[in-house]
Every structure is written in C-alpha cells, then in structure tokens.
Amino acid sequence: MQCNNCSVLELEFEIKVMGNTNIEALPQIVEHMKRRGIAVKAKEQGLVVPESGAKEFMDFCHHFMETEQVLFRINRERWKPFADIETVMDMQWIDEVIRKELIRCHYQPIVDAHGKIYAYEMLARFQNEDGSVIYPGEIFPAAKSRGRLYALDRVCRMTAVKYAVALKEAKAFINFIPTSIYSPEFCLRSTTHLANQLGVNPEQLVFEVVETEKVEDLDHLKTILAYYKEKGFEYALDDVGEGYSTIEMLTDLKPNYMKLDMQYVQGVANDAAKQKVALQFLRKALDVGSVPLAEGIEERTDFEWLKEQGYQLFQGYYFGKPSPTPMEVDVALAL
Template sequence: MNCNNCSVSTLTFDIRLSGELNHSIIPIAIDHLERQGLDVSLKDSRLRMGEFGAREFLSFCEDLLETELAEFRINQESYQPITDMHQVFDMEWIDEVIQNERIVSHFQPIVDQDRNVFAYEMLARFHDADGKVIYPNTIFPAAKSRGRLYALDRVCRMTAVRAAGQLSGEKAFINFIPTSIYSPEFCLRSTIDLAHQTGVDPNQLVFEVVESEKVDDLEHLKHILGYYKSRGFQYALDDVGEGYSTAEVLGELKPHFMKLDMQYVNGVSQDAAKQKVAQSFLEKAQAVGSTPLAEGIETEEDFLWLKAQGYELFQGYYFGKPAAAPLAAKTAS
C-alpha cells in the first residue's frame, strides 16, 4: 500500500486481459484511448490507466470482450471481474463524503456497575451535501468498492478524536479497522498528533478493534496495538471470535477491554446458552487481566444478571442511545 490510500486520490486501474480474443482487442483499445487524449500503458497484457480512461475503456470495449477472461483492480488491490467496474463508478459519491468530511461523531454511554458514565463509544454518522443521512451499511460497502476504506477509516478516527475533546475526563472508545492500517507508524501518526494538538489525554482514548474475528494476521494486529500502547493509548477487542478463543492468544494481545457481543447479551438473563457464552467470555477476560464490557443491554434483568456474574462495564439502549452530545446515563435508583 502507499500513502495515497489514506486520501481521496485519483484511482489507478489495472485491467488484465486473457485469451486470444481479448488480446486482439488491446491495440484497438489503446489506439481509441490515446485518440481521446487519455493516458494508458501496457505491460504483460495488463493495461494501466486512470478512472476516466477506465470508464472510456469499459464503454468502448465491454461488448467486444470475453468478460469472463477480463479482470481489473484498483490501487493494486485484489483483482475482480471486469463487470464489477460499473459498481466502482457508481460509488463515486463516497469520494465527496470523505473529501468534505461529511461525518460527525455521536456519543453512546458506557457505564459502570453503579450506572455512572465511565466512557462513550464514538459512533460515526454520515450525511450527503443536502444533509440527508447515509447509513453505515451503505457507506462502508461503497468505500470498499472504490478502495476507500483506508481513507474512510482515517477520517472517522480523526473526527472521533476531535469530538473526544468535548468529554470531561470520560474515556472515548474509537473504532478502527485493523486491515485498513498497513503501517501504524505511518498511518496513525496524524491521529496521534491530533490527540496531542487538541489536548486529549492519550489515556482517555481507547481504540477499539472492529471485526476482530476477521483479522487473520495476528502479528500485524499485535504491531498496531503495541504502537498504540507505546504512546499511552488503550485498546479494546469488540468481540472474541474463533481466532482469539484461546487464553494464550488473548494473553499475547493483552487488550485493556473486551466486549461481549450483543447477540449474547440481549436476553441473557433468560437464556441458558447465552449465559454459558457470557460466563466463558468473562473467564477469558479475567484470565488475561482485561476489563469485561457487555454491549447491547436493553433490559434491567440482563444488566443485573451480568453485573452479578462480575461484568464491570455495560453499554446499550437501556442506558442511552447514541446522541449528538454526551448525555448522562440513568442513575442508580
């Protein structure tokens, strides 16, 4: 990867063609693109061009190609079927959202056993130029299709760090996607510099690994978390998947906080299977010295059951929904 992945730079397309028919089209395509004043290069049956060139190539050649023998990639990521290029073009709107930082952070309280606010999770909310809300299940697939996950993850982190300046000593849990960071020393420098510039105490920030169970490069994750820790920040795992099911692996990661996923929290007070998972999770957290946090609490009964087992922190609509400003959670009655 290169630093352009963290900004909304011009996309570079590699188009790889196989088969006799597709090879015969290459000189025709190059001639057409050059006549349009578009830059294109050729190496080993692989055409390289910018986005304008890729749009023109697909428009001119798609009906001529054996599409099952044609692939493309953007910014040196994995190759995809050439028919998926349309989706990349259709998602161009994500560039404007990122470039103009149409993102705000909302605050959801995380409380302790006495229901006092211990922290807030900083949750990104997106909108278009007209102020219309764009939901995460739309924004992240769009960013992925255009190779913008790196840039989106960065601007979300930066927005959350700025918002953390509104807090009065509570911790701020800030999500990040570890696969969007190829070099922590390089990719996270601006985030850490911003924390210092805004006067946010590093110990106040907790960087939360999202999609923990999808991370298959443990050494890379350890490198990222070690970098955070060396600079005074804490970190959390949002869920312990199969890849982190052993105490040995968790012991290597040494998360400051471990989150029990809401699928095991909602209704846990009445569900023996969920209780078994919650108890096992708690034992793992305690074994590695991690603070256990249960998220997705919606009822008093679930809160009291988890509290009785030894869970220390709690999050969910029962204590407060995400809001544009920090809000006090329910106080003990």
C-alpha cells in the first residue's frame, strides 16, 4: 500500500469548468487529449489529467476558453483559480529534491542548566543537485503549492533519524508536521522501522510539533502522540501559548517537553512583559509535568535569568549555531 501524499508520483490535476462556452468545449478537449495519447478521465463539468496533460489543457484553455470560469485542484485540496496552475508547475523542482533526498541535517545543541549537552535539534538543510543551497523560505512554499508537504515532512523525518546515529547517547529533537500524518500506524511505520534498523534507541528521539502548522484536530494529534509514546519515543510542543492555551488541553496531550518561543526569551532579563509570559509558561509546564525549554538564547543575562527562575533546558546561538557535525559546548562560556 502506498500513500499518494507521501510519495512523489506525477501529480493529477482535477479541472472543473463553468459557463456555457466552457462546458460546450469540454467534450472536444477530452477527445483531443485522447488522440494525443494523454490519459484523461472525463467528469461532469470537468476532467482529470496528469501534469503533462494539464500543460496541454492549459495551452488550449488560454486560446479557446474563458479562463476565469475554470478551477483546478490537486490531492482533493480546495479549488483554486486556473491562473494559479502555472505556479504549481513552476515549482516542479521540489519533486526532485524529495525524490532524490537532497537533504542533510545540521545539529544545534540543547544544554542543561550546567551547560552540559542534553540533546541536539536536527535542522533540515536543502540543496540542488549542483550543491547550491535552497532556503526554507523557498522549499516550504514550493512543497505546499504542489501538495508535497506530506512527502517533504516524511523525508526530513527519515533523514533526521539517520543523522541521529552520530549522537551516541544525546537525544535528537526532530520536527514534524502533524497534519501530514494520515494514519499514525501506517505513516510512521517507516520511521520506527528505520530507527530499529539503525540501532537508534527510541528514547533518544523527541518528535517536536512544529509551529508552522497550527493543529486544529486535537484528537488526531493525541492519536499521533499516543503512537509515539507506545513506541518509546518522547515528544515536544512548540509555540505552546498559541496552539495549546489551557492546562486541561496540555494535560491531555502530556508533552515531555514544552518550548518557550524566542520572542519571549531574547531580552527577557530586562523586560517585565516578557518575564511575565516566561513565568506563566514555566508554571504551566511544571503543572503538566513537562520539561521547560527556552529557545533562542543569545545573551548570557537571559540564560542566567531563565535558569534562576527554574528553566531546565536551553537552546540558542549563545551555546552554538547549527553545524554539520555535533559540536560540544564550552561549559565555561555557558556558565
């Protein structure tokens, strides 16, 4: 069984036409495509074609149809104006990045209150085949436009597990997009199998719900996290103040770690408003039995203030920037 969302098969475009002119032209278009050997499926007021066929339809549409009355969608997502179809096609390069796994990981240290390495966050880095860098600001919009966020999340997750082998006993924090998981048992089976195959202790892996995808279906998220827990993994919640505001909700989710966002960390030692948020967050984490982690630390004063309040884990440029190999932290500097 193969999940279309997690694979990088050729996209299918579902096209819907409206208006008498377009509807009358539709049968001729279908016949034309069949004569050209294009795998086209006719539907009421529309058709379904592979990407190569969508390009043919696009040329035909621009010349003979009223394009403002044509819609398209991929992967049963929402319908979009036909004018947006070129953007989806222009982003086809993302398919090769995913298919050929042109991804590597950098390690950013996470330390305890004594400056000792506790874990590393695994941060994905992307590149073209020629080795040139692709920035996250390019990669994620491209993946989203082509319905590839699911496939990208999977390959990033698998790559991070491979890179975790180098960590020995330190934990690895691995970002994941919960909305990319259709069925935890099916979608995450390959992750658990790879960890077992590589001899990575499940207790070393901490799966972190990323802040870029706001979770609306909390029951689905709980199902995912229950699966991780059953397999021996830990999990962390990011951006807690935004997505998980109540103690009751956090108690249900039972995160092992909660991350305080850098906007409340940087400058906290001298900002009363940030201190108030940081202390509320700390109480919330301790109330639900989570380890509080402050990320984005760049100044010693912020580290000292947060440590004095009771924060247990810390991450940021003050301790080390992401690097291609796991780096040690200068304990004297950290303390």
